[in-house]
Amino acid sequence: MRFDLAxxxxxxxxxxxxxxxxxxxxxxxxxxxxxxxxVENPGAVRAVARGYVDAGSDVILSNTFGANRFIxxxxxxxxxxxxLAEAGAAISRAVVxxxxxxxxSIGPSGKIxxxxxxxxxxxxxxxxxxxxxxxxxxxDGIALETFNELEEIALALAAVKxxxxxxxxxxxxxxxxxxxxxxxxxxxxxxLVKVAVGGGAAAVGANCGVGPDNYVKVAGMYRQATDLPIxxxxxxxxxxxxxxxxxxxxxxxxxxxxxxxxxxxxARFIGGCCGTGPEHIRAVRAAVDAL
Numbered sequence: 094m095r096f097d098l099a100x101x102x103x104x105x106x107x108x109x110x111x112x113x114x115x116x117x118x119x120x121x122x123x124x125x126x127x128x129x130x131x132v133e134n135p136g137a138v139r140a141v142a143r144g145y146v147d148a149g150s151d152v153i154l155s156n157t158f159g160a161n162r163f164i165x166x167x168x169x170x171x172x173x174x175x176x177l178a179e180a181g182a183a184i185s186r187a188v189v190x191x192x193x194x195x196x197x198s199i200g201p202s203g204k205i206x207x208x209x210x211x212x213x214x215x216x217x218x219x220x221x222x223x224x225x226x227x228x229x230x231x232x233d234g235i236a237l238e239t240f241n242e243l244e245e246i247a248l249a250l251a252a253v254k255x256x257x258x259x260x261x262x263x264x265x266x267x268x269x270x271x272x273x274x275x276x277x278x279x280x281x282x283x284x285l286v287k288v289a290v291g292g293g294a295a296a297v298g299a300n301c302g303v304g305p306d307n308y309v310k311v312a313g314m315y316r317q318a319t320d321l322p323i324x325x326x327x328x329x330x331x332x333x334x335x336x337x338x339x340x341x342x343x344x345x346x347x348x349x350x351x352x353x354x355x356x357x358x359x360a361r362f363i364g365g366c367c368g369t370g371p372e373h374i375r376a377v378r379a380a381v382d383a384l
Contacts, residue, residue, distance in 0.1 A: 114370070120137065128177040131157075148371040149374060149375055152194045154185070158238070160223050179229050183230040185197075187231075197227035201242070206245050213248060221256045234260040240264070242276075242278050246285070263294045282311055282318060312325055312355055312358035323361055326366045328366045330342045341369075344373075
């Protein structure tokens with residue numbers, strides 16, 4: 094039976110936090126391929142998923158953000174996209190059981206459509222390959238996240254819909270323009286809503302970016318444009334370099350103070366992106382429960 098995301102979103106839900114930095118804490122080299130760990134070090138991937146479940150997430154993602162043939166090609170693993178995507182979804186599925194939902198993460202291809210880097214048909218095939226694989230792995234839904242190009246997320250949505258009937262979240266990164274509410278390609282929340290609604294998406298959202306304060310504005314813009322559930326995963330502020338290390342300044346308690354504001358602005362799913370970990374999610378859980 095298809096998961097009813099709209100019904101699930103009738104009450105505010107807590108998402109997970111970042112995956113890449115959590116894997117790096119467990120030994121993944123900077124610049125390494127996270128998705129290869131789905132088969133080479135599945136215990137570490139399970140530990141990340143378990144950490145977010147224990148922190149109180151209602152929904153976790155999967156270690157599949159870059160599990161497409163173009164991103165994986167830079168790690169000499171382009172032919173393993175389906176294998177790694179299915180394995181990543183299956184790990185999250187096995188950790189959560191029936192208590193928490195799994196939305197498989199699918200990120201952009203790394204190609205720019207307007208530059209004609211790759212024919213659209215090849216991009217469609219790549220996204221469809223990944224989507225079919227995470228569906229086999231047991232995902233309840235798919236989160237298309239961190240997209241900046243409207244044409245690419247529209248193509249990705251169509252590709253997902255061509256191979257499975259899972260609910261799809263369309264999430265872009267807004268950090269450009271005078272008020273930081275446009276993608277680097279100039280797409281507004283209202284622009285995405287048109288594409289998402291036309292393509293049959295189940296929710297719209299924003300992730301990464303400059304911090305949760307800015308995404309309170311973005312959530313409000315989404316709410317003005319649509320009744321679809323709104324999904325927000327903000328960074329823990331803007332990164333700063335301290336003693337050669339990139340860090341994010343916003344701690345769990347400060348980050349969680351934005352949860353009530355996000356809910357008031359219209360968000361129904363709230364989690365974290367870069368710089369957030371289980372402690373941030375635990376604080377968001379407490380803030381959402383207090384509502």
